[in-house]
Amino acid sequence: MRVLSWNVxxxxxxxxxxxxxxxxxTYLEDSAGLPDIVLLNEVTTxxxxRWRDFLTEIGYGEIVDTLEWAAELRESTVPPHQDYNHVNGNLIAVxxxxxxxDLERMPASIRYGPWEGSDLKDWDTNVPEKILNANVSLGDTTLELWNVRAVPGSMHGEEKIKILENAYNRIRKGSGMPxxxxxDFNSPNRELADGTIIPWRxxxxxxxxxxxxxxxxxxLRGLxxxxxxxxxxxxHGYGDLDILDVSHATQTEEPLAVAPAEVEGKRFDHMIASTDLNPQECWYEHEGFSCSDHAPLIAEFSP
Structure with missing residues (x-):
């Protein structure tokens, strides 16, 4: 099972x-090999x-997204939504x-779910379109998907914290399924060769x-x-790798002009997965820089 995550x-x-x-x-079809599941960030509202039509044409018949949330909030006159552009959201396709x-988008309820008896319901962000939760059937098992895009803290401050906290806490309170x-978590600031994570601030x-x-x-580590x-x-571990090990080429003006291992930037895009899914391979796809400033992250599982 091939899964792709990409900030487009x-x-x-x-x-x-x-x-x-x-x-x-076209990249998804010709270069990425039509991944079984795609999780996209920054899909334009x-x-x-058009996104849905194009994806359907290449065989993605099951699609869920948060773009209607973004569109509705964009028109809202209720504060503080005038401070957010709400121009994009997340999408999952199978x-x-x-x-x-059997892809099913899960409602962002504060009343129904494993968190219904909790003191905190973990849904307090002003940009809910940045969190998309869905379930799919995988044989006799249900697989839980969380597609998250944390807004930059330099622009939106505590909204980044809220997005990360809400997703993390809901997963911890979830059903325990794979x-x-x-x-794109916009995190961390950097990682050291010994595996130490250096967060922002x-x-x-x-x-x-x-x-x-x-x-x-x-x-990043709490699950x-x-x-x-x-x-x-x-x-792949840490330290000097002979492969692309960043997803956002913030320090390389033309990432396609250099070898993958020479691209410098931030590793903002991540895939955190249950070991029950038996991950086999995982890589950042260099060619994806041809049509985004983020490289796609692709992983293969053998559940």
Whole structure:
């Protein structure tokens, strides 16, 4: 089972143009090998139907997204939504040849679910379109999917913390079924060769800084006791690697002009998955830089 997670950089035109979307869909078909499950971030709200049409044409018959949330909130006059552009959201699609099927978007209820008896219901973000939760059938098992895109903290402050906290806490309070958590977490700041994670604001003082660091560390490492691992690091380890090991080429102007191992930037895009799914391979796909500023993250599982 091949799973792809990708920030398609559709925040503002021309990044959400029809031509760009066509190039990205062509990449999924010709280069990525039609992954069984795709989890996309920054899918442009105004191009929702085109995305759905193009994906359907290449065999993705089951699609769920949060784009209607974003569209409705974009028109809202209720504060503080005037401070958020709400121009994009998340999308999950399952290919018709996939062993997974019956994709179902899960409602963001604060009343019904494993969290109904909890003191905190973990749904307090002003940008709910950045969290998409869905279930799919995988043989006799139900697989839980979380597609998350954390907004940049430099622009939206505590909204980044809320997104990470909400996703993490809901997964911890969930049903315990096999799970894949993936997306652009805008974290960490950097990783050391010995595996040490350096979150943003780790040198700052105060309650907010502590909460910030905890939110990043929880989403990246806090699910290990539930049998969920960072698939890329589990496969490749840390230190100098001879493969692409960043997803956002923030320090390389033309990432396609250099070898994959020479691309410098941030490893913002992650896939945290249950070991029950038996991850086999995981890599950042260099060619994806041809149509986004993020490289797709692809993992193969043998559940």
């Amino acid at each position: 950089q559709g925040a503002v035109p021309p990044n959400g143009s029809i031509e760009r979307i066509q190039n990205q869909v 105004i191009q929702r139907e 290919h018709e040849t996939s062993p997974a099927s 799970c894949i958590l993936a997306g 780790y040198e700052d003082k105060g309650e907010i800084a502590e909460r910030w660091v905890e939110a990043e560390m929880n989403i 290990e006791d539930q049998g969920m691992v960072d698939v890329f690091r589990e496969q």
